[in-house]
Amino acid sequence: MQIVIEADIAVRAGIAADFIEQAVKRNPQAVIGLATGSSPIPVYQELIKRYRAGRLSFASAKAFMLDEYVGIEQAHPQRYRNVIEKEFVSQVDFAPEAVQGPDGNATDLWKACRAYDSAIAAAGGTDVQLLGIGSDGHIAFNEPGGSLASKTHPEALTQQTRIDNARFFDDQLELVPTHCVTQGLSTIMSSKHPLLLASGKKKAKAIAAMCEGAVSSLCPASILQTHPNVTVILDEEAASELQLAEFYRYRWQTRVEEK
Ligand code: F6R
Numbered sequence: 001m002q003i004v005i006e007a008d009i010a011v012r013a014g015i016a017a018d019f020i021e022q023a024v025k026r027n028p029q030a031v032i033g034l035a036t037g038s039s040p041i042p043v044y045q046e047l048i049k050r051y052r053a054g055r056l057s058f059a060s061a062k063a064f065m066l067d068e069y070v071g072i073e074q075a076h077p078q079r080y081r082n083v084i085e086k087e088f089v090s091q092v093d094f095a096p097e098a099v100q101g102p103d104g105n106a107t108d109l110w111k112a113c114r115a116y117d118s119a120i121a122a123a124g125g126t127d128v129q130l131l132g133i134g135s136d137g138h139i140a141f142n143e144p145g146g147s148l149a150s151k152t153h154p155e156a157l158t159q160q161t162r163i164d165n166a167r168f169f170d171d172q173l174e175l176v177p178t179h180c181v182t183q184g185l186s187t188i189m190s191s192k193h194p195l196l197l198a199s200g201k202k203k204a205k206a207i208a209a210m211c212e213g214a215v216s217s218l219c220p221a222s223i224l225q226t227h228p229n230v231t232v233i234l235d236e237e238a239a240s241e242l243q244l245a246e247f248y249r250y251r252w253q254t255r256v257e258e259k
Pocket of ligand 1: 034035036038039040066067131134135139140141
């Protein structure tokens, strides 16, 4: 795991955007994994800026979303599909149909989940997968206590996740959906480059468990320790409970770039 600790949000977003830009420049047909929530927003803003400056194009790229609420109205502003359209996809040049998300309104959710995994595999997996982390250690919506080898599946949201996400639903907990469909941990692990961003004190415990704790279903994100090419980009607060923070800073500053 390469762990980057950086106080400046613009620098953090720039580092993440660089990885995506490199992937798209290396292969214009690159497959990008998109996360929702607040953590990736500055990265999307940076990518939109670079697109508008003519520096990169997503015209031949594909994208897959991480997760979706179950049973949320098609037009609901917090439906993840609508969020990603508004925050990123509609502001760059993806081709129609190039961005897919799991279907939280399918009549057969399991069948839709299997089809979604097949579509990701058929595209060759994601080249870069943006991720956030829940305060309970989830990535996508893989909540604690699930299989570390899961594929895309329906999932129940923990009370903690619903409380955390109530801010997107006018702080009304009862409006937050109870279930979701989510890429599984093995789906995420099939990415060539998982790229996780976290900021704020509320994420510090989950980040310490993910980076330095045991690989355990109690912290689903800890499975990333077993991936050979993960980047974690943190602010000082999210990094505040890491035991080896000073070493991570040194390692990043003196890194050997891959050619
Ligand atoms: C969203 C997702 C979630 C979020 C996580 C952190 O697609 O997969 O795992 O990344 O809940 O959310 P924020 O970034 O809002 O703190």
